[in-house]
Amino acid sequence: MILKLFLIISITFFGIWLLKARKTARVRAWQKMIVVIFVIGVITITLSPALSTQIALFFGLNRATDVIVYATIILLLFVTANIYLKFQDLHNQLVKIGRAQAIQEGLRTNQNWDKDA
């Protein structure tokens, strides 16, 4: 029961974290849907393990373990891509700040640079 509780709490916190990860409206909407489905799925399977076998059979798999492994792989890919894009965003913001600083310094040391005469 402690493990189940741990799983439910950690997946809930994970969901909250993922919801806050990115900012564009469409991506955020997709993230919310994925997280809600995943959280409901994990809680349901945790409380009723027999259901995972039925899901496995529904998807044409023999073992419930396979469903969980596949779902985990999909989620891992989703999270990895999400983190990659988030890092790209942060890098781009850092570049903009660095560029603004370099240009400001350049204008300070070359005072007639932007003057016509």
Next chain:
Amino acid sequence: MIDNKQVCVIVPFYNEEEVLEKVLTELIANNYLVLAVDDGSTDKSNEIARKMNCVLLKHPSNFGQGAALQTGISFARLNPKIEFFVTFDSDGQHQVSNIKYVLKPLVGDETDFVFGTRFQDDKTKFPFLKRIVLKAAIKYTQLSTGVAITDTHNGFRAFNRSAANCINLNFSGMTHASEFVEKAGKSGLRIKEVPVHILYTKYTKRKGQSLWNSINILTDLFLR
């Protein structure tokens, strides 16, 4: 005839202490307005550039060549006296003597953007594997941008002010080469190619773009 001071040669560099002085000296000797962009070098490159008669900008960290080029372009655009912009590698593989060739169609207002090409003559001697990877990358860029030029990944470029105003690179790393082609194409600029000679020496092969970067570029283009 143009005054070379109207031509801003943008030279991004990162840890090029072995060759930077020679490259900058030759550009300055030809009276070009040289804008060197230090992309966070950790060797003596910055010290070397600082002693030269050029304008020097410095990134606080290593952001990538694309980011350094955009910083150079953004800064150069602020100077109303600059009519033409040239992007030039700092590792010595570009030839200063070729600048007049890439500028010629711009000065005559035949075009807005000139891409240097290695594939319209046989002056450039490619390492075998590099030729194959480049050809594949060029084909991909041609298909994805719809711009039919023969050398999309050549850092030797020249453009006028209206083209410079259209260029706003988002990719910091080496993917900027495809982005230049894409933005020039989408902005409806007149594009022309001019043969340039790229010199592959032991140093440029060691310091230049790794072929592994083609995988990074594809990933960037796919995940953007």
